[in-house]
Amino acid sequence: MTYKIFVIDDDVWMQKKLKHLLSINSEHCVELLKEPEDLLAKLKEQPDLICVDLMLPTMNGKDLITKILATNPEQDILVVSSQENISVAVELMKKGVKDYIPKDQNLKEYLWKAVESIKEKKQLKEKINTLESKIKNLDIPELSGNSKEIKHIKSLIHKATTANITVLISGETGTGKELVAKAIHNYQNKYEGDFIAVNMSAIPENLIESELFGYEKGAFTGADKQKKGLFEEAENGTLFLDEIAELNIRFQAKLLRALQEREIRRIGGTKTIPIQTRLICATHRDLKDEIEKGNFREDLYYRIYGFPIHLPPLRERGSDIFLLAQEFGKSFTRENKLPQLTFSREAKEKLIEYNYPGNIRELKSVVELACVLAEGSEIKEEDISFPKKKTKFDLTQNKSLKEYTNIIIQDCLEKNSYNIKKVAELLDIGISTIYNLAKKNQIRIKP
Ligand SMILES: Nc1ncnc2c1ncn2[C@@H]1O[C@H](COP(=O)(O)OP(=O)(O)OP(=O)(O)O)[C@@H](O)[C@H]1O
Structure with missing residues (x-):
């Protein structure tokens, strides 16, 4: 990764020395500048670091720094000066300069240390920013629902994290x-x-x-x-x-x-x-x-x-069905800039009575379709339509009567939320027949 450094100094010899010292690290791309105006014009190139000499003939270094920070308050600036003046250094650091080093016999050591520490701080800041935005943008909405089932799941999630x-x-x-x-x-x-x-x-x-x-x-x-x-x-x-x-x-x-x-x-x-x-x-x-x-x-x-x-399946979460439906409706209309919609009493009943084999994913798509179909400000019963289930009962298949019987029982179980008693009544067969078939793995009595 290239680290772009601008050096502004009117002393050609010092410019060359700084370029040499900074370029030892092959990641550094160093550009030398003499005129403050040139530097200000090049700020849009977004250098990672600017090394500024305070004694510039055409503009006072402090003024230049003020102008740089006015354009980009986050700009990393390192002052390299022949003036060893603590009060100036403190004043500049307060303005936002990251470090102040003297041009003396220790220049090489100070320069490297200062640049490395500025780089480290910047990386740390970037890491914090990324983490902060990661936390803000957690794309997982809290699990919605008020049922005791979902409350139990939430408590399990907390326990699982311990x-x-x-x-x-x-x-x-x-x-x-x-x-x-x-x-x-x-x-x-x-x-x-x-x-x-x-x-x-x-x-x-x-x-x-x-x-x-x-x-x-x-x-x-x-x-x-x-x-x-x-x-x-x-x-x-x-x-x-x-x-x-x-x-x-x-x-x-x-x-x-x-x-x-x-x-x-x-x-x-x-x-x-x-x-x-x-x-x-x-x-x-x-x-x-x-x-x-x-x-x-x-x-x-x-x-x-x-x-x-x-x-648990959605059909066992009671009042959560309608609560989720309202949430999905709200977020869908908001995202698509549609008017807010309410559900008619009949639409609500139709939503609650269905058994949702596709669970929350299915409810979401049923509600979204209803939002599109609705006319006016209310979702009506006829706007709610459930996907037609493909019938498993296909007489063109080469199956035995026993196999067809099992298919019918299975289909009936699925359509009736695996209520064995109800299925036995509907098909006029014994409950034990259903259990026996399940034992032999010929039908499933659970989803
Ligand atoms: N409690 C909830 N509140 C809000 N949205 C939910 C809730 N539970 C599930 N969803 C939404 O339902 C959809 C299906 O959820 P998810 O993909 O987590 O289910 P899954 O059980 O992993 O499905 P599959 O078994 O098909 O992979 C997603 O859009 C998810 O955001």
Whole structure:
């Protein structure tokens, strides 16, 4: 990174000396100037540092400094002067000059020390600014909701942040698993590494190891340079492994070993790299079921289970449905500069009665569509439309009567929020029939 320094001094010999001393650091790009007017005209080039001589023939150094700071109050200025006058130095430092060094036999040492310390302070300031804006711009709205379910989740989030324990978030699609993971990261790691989310089902099987663990140059055809894996990228931050149940069984063994040893090895590498990241996993599946089916390693399950957080589906969050709908409506109309809208009583009832298989994500898109469709200042019942579910009952498939029966029962369970008693009544079958089919894994009695 280049560090641009302007030097203004009327003494040609001193200019050359300063340029020589400053240019020893190859990052420094030094430009020499004689006339204050030239310097002022070049301020728009935004030098990182200006070295000013106080005894300039055409303008008093102090006046020049005042003018520089009037244009850019944040400008780093170093005074290099043959006058060793403490009171002038103090006065200038009060104005905003970063340091004052005399042109004597120690010039080289003072100059280097002063420039390095000015650079360090600037880097520190930039770091603080970045962190401040990171905190201000936390793009995670607090989890909305007043239900006792969401209050419980909030308390779990706080507890999860008290220790670096692996968190396993479960819940149907769209229940806010990623949002919760981000909240844990932000409460705990506000000032440190990044939050990196990766969806296990989105990475091809043969790339998963290189994505997570990285690789060394030449590890395989196409590995023309070394690449860090996501475990390393998320150093001092959080790695969020979404849809962990989709991880292929072969890689599960490698992940387990890495988590047990708390270290990884890049593909083709010999050295081990310690894992210094918080791990949060999420799944919409019942991992116990996946273990029974042989799709998920039990030992890995216990390794990632650490601190479990289950997110209930939206249909179980009572009054939160309408509260969230109002919030989504408000932010959508604000972002799109549409007039504020209210919900009619019938629209509210329709929203509350639906079962939301897509949960909060679905509610959000239903409300946003309603805002667009609404005429006037109120969202009416007819503005609320739910996505039509693709029917699973397709008679053109070559299935047995038993298989079709199972499809019908499953469909009925989904449509009735897995209310077994209601489904048994509707289909005129025994509750035990439903339980027996579930036991044989022919239907699911949970989402
Ligand atoms: N309590 C909440 N308050 C406000 N918005 C929420 C809340 N929970 C979820 N959302 C919003 O719902 C959407 C889905 O959330 P998120 O992506 O976290 O769900 P998910 O469970 O990770 O989904 P998937 O399983 O499909 O990956 C996002 O737009 C998120 O901001």
